[in-house]
Each structure stands twice: as structure tokens, then as C-alpha cells.
Amino acid sequence: MEEGESHVLQLFKTLHRTRQQVFKNDKRALEAARVKINEEFKKHKNETSPEKIKEMLKIGSDVELLLRTSVIQGIHTDHDTLQLVPRKDLLTENVPYCDAPTQKL
Numbered sequence: 001m002e003e004g005e006s007h008v009l010q011l012f013k014t015l016h017r018t019r020q021q022v023f024k025n026d027k028r029a030l031e032a033a034r035v036k037i038n039e040e041f042k043k044h045k046n047e048t049s050p051e052k053i054k055e056m057l058k059i060g061s062d063v064e065l066l067l068r069t070s071v072i073q074g075i076h077t078d079h080d081t082l083q084l085v086p087r088k089d090l091l092t093e094n095v096p097y098c099d100a101p102t103q104k105l
Contacts, residue, residue, distance in 0.1 A: 008053070011057055011064070012041055015060060019067070022073075068089075072084050073085040
């Protein structure tokens with residue numbers, strides 16, 4: 001296996017692991033993401049241009065980062081209420097916004 005192929009395979013596996021974490025317990029979203037990931041890799045499996053492969057790896061990495069850091073599940077609890085279910089890795093300390101920070105001397 002060539003170096004480029006190992007990067008592609010590693011990204012493919014990482015995207016699927018991220019998909020499983022981000023869409024946990026949502027069968028429809030898990031399946032839709034699985035199909036989309038597989039389609040995109042299959043569509044470009046014969047690409048030979050190192051520049052194009054590098055560009056697609058960057059796009060795939062960006063998508064993985066976006067999924068991991070920006071997607072939060074929501075559950076409909078009734079007809080007009082949505083309960084957000086953030087993953088623990090998305091929770092951070094809540095630092096209040098200060099419109100006029102104090103100046104250091």
C-alpha cells in the first residue's frame with residue numbers, strides 16, 4: 001500500500017468512527033452518513049493526481065472536524081420542542097462574554 005493510499009484509508013475509517021459518535025442512536029442519520037461517505041470515496045477511487053488527492057483529503061478532514069466539533073443531536077420531545085443532546089467532548093467551560101473587558105495596567 002502506498003503512502004497516499006494509507007492516508008485515504010485512515011481518513012475513511014476516521015470519518016466512519018466520527019459518524020458513529022456524532023449520530024449515535026439515530027439509525028436514519030447513521031445510515032445516510034454511511035452511504036454518503038462510501039459514495040464519495042467510491043466516486044473518486046480511481047483518482048491518480050497527487051494534487052487532487054491532497055485536495056480531497058483536506059476536504060474530508062475538514063468535514064470530519066466539522067462533524068466532530070459542530071454537530072449536536074436534537075430529539076423531538078413533542079410537536080414544538082427539541083431537546084439538544086451534546087456529546088461530552090463538545091461541552092466546555094462557559095465563559096461569560098464581556099462587552100467591556102477590564103484593562104490590565
